[in-house]
Amino acid sequence: MGDDVPGRAVAPAIAAAAEHIGRAATIWLGTHVDPDGDAIGSLLGLGHVLRAAGKTVVCACQDRPPREAAGLPGADAIVHAPPDAVDLAIALDAADTRRLGRLYTPEAWARQPTVVVDHHVSNPGFGDVDVIDPAAASTAELLLDLIDALGAPVSAAAAECLLTGIVTDTLGFRTSSTTPRSLAAAQRLMGAGASLAEVCQRAFFNQPLATLRLTGRVLDTLTVDGPFVVAQIARADLARFGVSAGDTSDITRLLQSAAEPVAVAFVRERADGDVDVSLRSHPGVDVGPAAAALGGGGHPQAAGARISGPLDAAVAAVRDALHAHVRLPDGRGAP
Structure with a gap:
């Protein structure tokens, strides 16, 4: 090579x-x-x-x-x-x-x-x-x-x-x-x-229509929390739209494409009640420490974790981890 x-x-x-x-x-x-x-x-x-x-x-x-x-x-x-x-x-x-x-x-x-x-x-x-x-x-x-x-x-x-x-x-x-x-x-x-x-x-160009419909539901849950964006999906919605948990990676990519937030979180409830968290960020912003605080890991710009439910509590934990462990481009945030 x-x-x-x-x-x-x-x-x-x-x-x-x-x-x-x-x-x-x-x-x-x-x-x-x-x-x-x-x-x-x-x-x-x-x-x-x-x-x-x-x-x-x-x-x-x-x-x-x-x-x-x-x-x-x-x-x-x-x-x-x-x-x-x-x-x-x-x-x-x-x-x-x-x-x-x-x-x-x-x-x-x-x-x-x-x-x-x-x-x-x-x-x-x-x-x-x-x-x-x-x-x-x-x-x-x-x-x-x-x-x-x-x-x-x-x-x-x-x-x-x-x-x-x-x-x-x-x-x-x-x-x-x-x-x-x-x-x-x-x-x-x-x-x-x-x-x-x-x-x-x-x-990148082969999404089922069911996933596109589910994406609309996810975007309805999107909230802006300062420099971060958090979106979620409940297991009931996955079942209603007929989408498996493994077919939601395109939604994470779409959230990551947003210009304003420096980091995004997609929080997905699993069939067993646990919650999967996908964290993505713009270049220069490291979400790895936030994932580690949640018990996970990964890369600076792409990390994740699996945490306990219920979904609302998991979303709150993700928000806390982002604010506590992600340093912003201007130096604010985590030490």
Whole structure:
């Protein structure tokens, strides 16, 4: 990938992860709850590469793929079970063990060697080998460095999955985390057979009408709280409009496009009564500390958490976290 290579601190971990993979015959791959395009794209992309190398691979996720990744090759074979009777377990794009949901138990994680591959700055490391590079714009981008260390080719199917990860996590190469390394990775995957046009069409221009109708309901709840905007959706509304929780990422992107607020929060009630919080911000405004205060994590401009309900109490907690932990561009706010 030219001069845009992983940092020296990451390179030894990549080499160690490649050694573990080389020794393993059966490998479990798992990613985080409420997966996004990077989670599923990374999961399936690495799965295709490892199967082509002769490995027996299980791809796992607690929840179903989002709309932009549901049609990727191999998505219909994703299971929902923790690692069992495998030689190696690899967690992808999961910032901590909680993000693996029901896929993680201490007992299951301890049965075999483990590797973590992730790009979230908040990841503390929870594997025997931790490949964590916050400079990577997506986990899919980082995986290309691991694939190179394996000396493995990238098929057209793997390229489509990995490109989906890069495109969705960079919002079509528009985030401040996008680098020449990201663009070089995308060019390479296109050369391997992935269609950028098709990936972008699925990711950004394929919303069901039900989601558009739900968006109107969410916008009705929008409140301005100083420099912040908060919007919410109740589980009853998700059911009424026939939209699954995993198909609301476009609403978060729409809220983020607002010019006036420096940060936005989308608070979504789950079927089990817990509440998912998505935080987004303009460049230069870090919502990571607010997410951490809520028990979550993520990136400076894109973070989140899962907290307890009811919905009204969760919204109040999110407002408090924003005011207490987000520093504004003029220096006001959190210390």
